[in-house]
Amino acid sequence: MPIDENRRCAVLGKPIGHSLSPVLHQAAYRVLDLRGWRYDRIEMDEDGLPAFLSALDDGWAGLSLTMPLKRTVMTLGTPCDRWSSELRVANTVVLGGDDGPLLFNTDVDGIRLALSHAREHSRGSVQPVGDRLDVVILGNGNTALSALAAVSMMARDLHVVVAARHPESRTTLRDFARQRSDRMTLETTVLDGSLRCIAEADIVISTLPAHAADPLARRVAPETTGNVTAQDGTAPLTPKRGAMLLDVAYDPHPSLLGHRWSQAGGLSIGGEEMLLYQAIGQVHRMTATSRGGDPRTVSWPREGFSPTDGHEVDVVLENAMRTALWEAM
Numbered sequence: 247m248p249i250d251e252n253r254r255c256a257v258l259g260k261p262i263g264h265s266l267s268p269v270l271h272q273a274a275y276r277v278l279d280l281r282g283w284r285y286d287r288i289e290m291d292e293d294g295l296p297a298f299l300s301a302l303d304d305g306w307a308g309l310s311l312t313m314p315l316k317r318t319v320m321t322l323g324t325p326c327d328r329w330s331s332e333l334r335v336a337n338t339v340v341l342g343g344d345d346g347p348l349l350f351n352t353d354v355d356g357i358r359l360a361l362s363h364a365r366e367h368s369r370g371s372v373q374p375v376g377d378r379l380d381v382v383i384l385g386n387g388n389t390a391l392s393a394l395a396a397v398s399m400m401a402r403d404l405h406v407v408v409a410a411r412h413p414e415s416r417t418t419l420r421d422f423a424r425q426r427s428d429r430m431t432l433e434t435t436v437l438d439g440s441l442r443c444i445a446e447a448d449i450v451i452s453t454l455p456a457h458a459a460d461p462l463a464r465r466v467a468p469e470t471t472g473n474v475t476a477q478d479g480t481a482p483l484t485p486k487r488g489a490m491l492l493d494v495a496y497d498p499h500p501s502l503l504g505h506r507w508s509q510a511g512g513l514s515i516g517g518e519e520m521l522l523y524q525a526i527g528q529v530h531r532m533t534a535t536s537r538g539g540d541p542r543t544v545s546w547p548r549e550g551f552s553p554t555d556g557h558e559v560d561v562v563l564e565n566a567m568r569t570a571l572w573e574a575m
Contacts, residue, residue: 249278249279249280249281249282249283249536249537251282251536252282252283252284252305253280253282253283253284253305253306253307253342253536254283254284254285254286254305254306254307255271255283255284255285255286255306255307255308255309255310255532256285256286256287256288256309256310257285257286257287257288257309257310257311257312258288258289258290258295258298258309258310258311258312258315259289259290259311259312259313259315260289260290260291261289262287262288262289262290262312263287263289264497265287265312266496266518266521266571266574266575267285267287267310267521267525268285268286268287269570269571269574270521270522270525270529270567270570270571271285271310271525271528271529272284272285272570273566273567273569273570273571274525274526274529274533274563274566274567276566277562277563277566277567278529278533278537278563280533280536283307283533290315292314292315292318295315295318295319295322296322299319299322299323299339299347302341304342306341306342307340307341307342307532307533307535307536308338308339308340308341308528308531308532309338309339309341310337310338310339310525310528311336311337311338311339312337313387313388313389316335316336316337316353316388317334317335317388319336319339319347319349320334320335320336320349322347323336323339323346323347323348323349324345324346324347324348324349325349325350326340326348326349326350326541326542327350327351327542328351329351329353329354329355329392329395330349330350330351332395333351333354333391333392333395333418333422335351335353335388335391335392336349336350336351337350337351337352337353337524337528338350338351338352338527338528338531338532340531340532340534340535340541342535343535343541348531348541348542350527350528350531350541351392352523352524352525352526352527352528352531353389353392353520353524354392354395354396355396355523355524355527355546355547356520356521356522356523356524356525356527357392357393357396357451357492357494357520357523357524358396358397358399358400359523359547359559360492360515360519360520360522360523361396361397361400361449361490361492361515362400363519363523364490364492364513364515364519365490368488368513377401377402377403378401378403378404378405379397379400379401379403379404379405379448379449380405380407380443380446380447380448380449381397381404381405381406381407381447381448381449381450381451382406382407382408382409382440382443382444382447382449382450382451383406383407383408383409383419383450383451383453384409384410384437384440384450384451384452384453384454384459384462385408385409385410385452385453385454385458386408386410386412386413386415386416386419386434387416387453389453389494390408390410390416390419390451390453391418391419391422393451393453393492393494394406394408394419394422394423394432395422396451397449397451398422398426398430400449401429402429403429404429404430404431405430405431405433406423406430406431406432406433407432407433407434407435407440407443407447408432408433408434408435409434409435409436409437409439409440409443409444410434410436410437411436411437413434413435413436414434419432420432420434437462440462441462441465441483444462444483444485445483445484445485445486446486447485447486447489448486448489448490449489449490449491449492450485450489450490450491450492450507451491451492451494452491452492452493452494452495452501452503453494454495455495456495456497456498456501457501457502459493459501459502459503460502460503462483462503463501463502463503463505463506463507464502464506465482465483466482466483466484466485466503466506466507466509466510467482467483467484467510483510484510484511485507485510485511485512486512487511487512488511488512488513489512489513490512490513490515491503491504491507491512491513491514491515492515492517492519492520493514493515493516493517494517494520495517496516496517496518496521496575499516499517499518499575500514500516501516504516518571518572518575521571522564522567522568522571523559525567526546526559526560526563526564526567527546527547529563529567530544530546531544531546546559547559
């Protein structure tokens, strides 16, 4: 049944003109027959967020947030799911209820589902969920923390290496791992010292800004070159065959790291996959009230199912949003 009410949503950040979130959300509104819904881009910095939130009227349904607003908003609303509460980071604000802004984190499941989808659809993937996983996370900012939370759900025995320019500058990742010391170990290293770990990893997640991983990418040797020197004349980095790389940066697409990873026999996943799955979660939360539900009790993603069988993720919604995203890229 079509829903004709007029509701507004938007993605906030600075800069924000490059955001593909409107493409994804508007595709979802068409599938869900939300005829009066619109989704915009609004440039917003940390200082302006409190006044903006307090001025919104009842026509607003939700907001998507980019960094650093994901942390700023934590004092302006109520965290309502596991990861917004634990990580103190929220990328989703649901509006229009009596309890003020409701905060959610769909980034963590966005990363997990991007990896899971790639594993299910590709040959030569890493071992199944439940076995030991060796993971390298490039970067140690807020997205790295979401990445660590995502892989924490993927195996019972995890060894994680966090490689960053200043690896000891953030303690949040180490604190997260310490709370799970029975099944997770975490080491830190500088980026230049991560080559051996990357070559042995089952999963590599780059949370670095666009082009920041290019020097590392030039060390990746295409599979056909064997053990000859890498592009920059140094010893090559050859990933395990089928090892997964998720580069959260989606512009350029593919990134140099993703391109060379694929050439070297690895499985490269673009940041648009994370963008897609976190947006699906946002849509479910933001539209729940209009569709007769409660955003706090939305069952997304459903536990215990593969994202490819139509249970954990609505396959019709996923396909429509994926198609719109690819057409816009």
